[in-house]
Amino acid sequence: xxxxxxxxxxxxxxxxxxxxxxxxxxxxxxxxxxxxxxxxxxxxxxxxxxxxxxxxxxxxxxxxxxxxxxxxxxxxxxxxxxxxxxxxxxxxxxxxxxxxxxxxxxxxxxxxxxxxxxxxxxxxxxxxxxxxxxxxxxxxxxxxxxxxxxxxxxxxxxxxxxxxxxxxxxxxxxxxxxxxxxxxxxxxxxxxxxxxxxxxxxxxxxxxxxxxxxxxxxxxxxxxxxxxxxxxxxxxxxxxxxxxxxxxxxxxxxxxxxxxxxxxxxxxxxxxxxxxxxxxxxxxxxxxxxxxxxxxxxxxxxxxxxxxxxxxxxxxxx
Numbered sequence: 373x374x375x376x377x378x379x380x381x382x383x384x385x386x387x388x389x390x391x392x393x394x395x396x397x398x399x400x401x402x403x404x405x406x407x408x409x410x411x412x413x414x415x416x417x418x419x420x421x422x423x424x425x426x427x428x429x430x431x432x433x434x435x436x437x438x439x440x441x442x443x444x445x446x447x448x449x450x451x452x453x454x455x456x457x458x459x460x461x462x463x464x465x466x467x468x469x470x471x472x473x474x475x476x477x478x479x480x481x482x483x484x485x486x487x488x489x490x491x492x493x494x495x496x497x498x499x500x501x502x503x504x505x506x507x508x509x510x511x512x513x514x515x516x517x518x519x520x521x522x523x524x525x526x527x528x529x530x531x532x533x534x535x536x537x538x539x540x541x542x543x544x545x546x547x548x549x550x551x552x553x554x555x556x557x558x559x560x561x562x563x564x565x566x567x568x569x570x571x572x573x574x575x576x577x578x579x580x581x582x583x584x585x586x587x588x589x590x591x592x593x594x595x596x597x598x599x600x601x602x603x604x605x606x607x608x609x610x611x612x613x614x615x616x617x618x619x620x621x622x623x624x625x626x627x628x629x630x631x632x633x634x635x636x637x638x639x640x641x642x643x644x645x646x647x648x649x650x651x652x653x654x655x656x657x658x659x660x661x662x663x664x665x666x667x668x669x670x671x672x673x674x675x676x677x678x679x680x681x682x683x684x685x686x687x688x689x690x
Contacts, residue, residue, distance in 0.1 A: 379671040380410030389681045390472045393612040394419045401472040404455040409437035416444040426450045429504040455599035471611045473603040478618035496556035501589045511585045520544045531584030539565040600629045607684040614681045623678040630682045656681040
């Protein structure tokens with residue numbers, strides 16, 4: 373069932389952008405957010421000598437992709453880890469340099485669709501939201517133990533929730549009566565906290581709170597902050613990175629990291645640019661590319677996707 377409904381986002385564009393980096397004898401690509409392995413499967417099929425390193429913090433993703441990619445078993449290395457552990461994953465795999473890295477960020481289809489994972493406000497389920505079920509921190513712990521100030525920070529910074537103080541205050545008040553343990557109760561509390569006029573637009577009022585809690589529980593932004601620079605450092609000359617993000621916080625972070633690596637940092641006014649200050653990368657996309665209307669019609673979950681890509685054009689000086 374999952375295989376039938378899973379459609380990799382912006383697949384053709386991802387393949388097109390990575391292809392020029394994969395023309396060598398034995399290219400290596402890292403899929404830093406393996407998920408259900410759709411992008412990985414297409415890359416392995418398109419490049420017969422490619423070795424793929426897949427990373428995911430969700431054991432289900434590793435198990436599912438192991439089965440899905442079984443025809444390519446000799447050309448894959450799948451690792452249960454977070455993307456932030458990318459340098460260690462590459463060290464253990466004996467692959468200090470790679471030719472391509474793909475980040476397909478956000479929550480995966482099974483995580484959203486399986487009620488018991490607690491990611492979705494559309495199901496009544498335990499407040500969990502762990503991408504890696506073996507970790508300790510859950511959304512229930514955050515909601516029931518963080519102070520009002522800490523909750524406000526999470527909701528404001530990660531959910532961009534205008535009414536973060538109101539939502540946090542009502543959560544603290546309601547949990548004093550009974551611990552908040554279900555997605556439905558939390559969604560009802562959020563709805564009650566947000567003014568009626570604001571509830572009339574923008575979809576489900578719990579959307580921003582659930583996004584914020586998911587990011588906090590899984591440390592998603594800090595993982596990307598560590599993983600994307602590490603991926604750029606690992607790229608061989610001509611290597612490429614592609615980042616698919618699904619909300620403004622991820623996209624903004626990707627934009628900032630790539631912009632910093634593609635900028636000439638020579639002091640102004642010099643007659644000749646300094647080699648040491650020349651950018652090591654160039655952008656392959658103008659701004660963030662969006663999925664086509666046709667793709668969104670086929671795959672509604674692609675609607676929020678934003679794609680950025682860059683290529684290494686110089687190696688770092690020793």
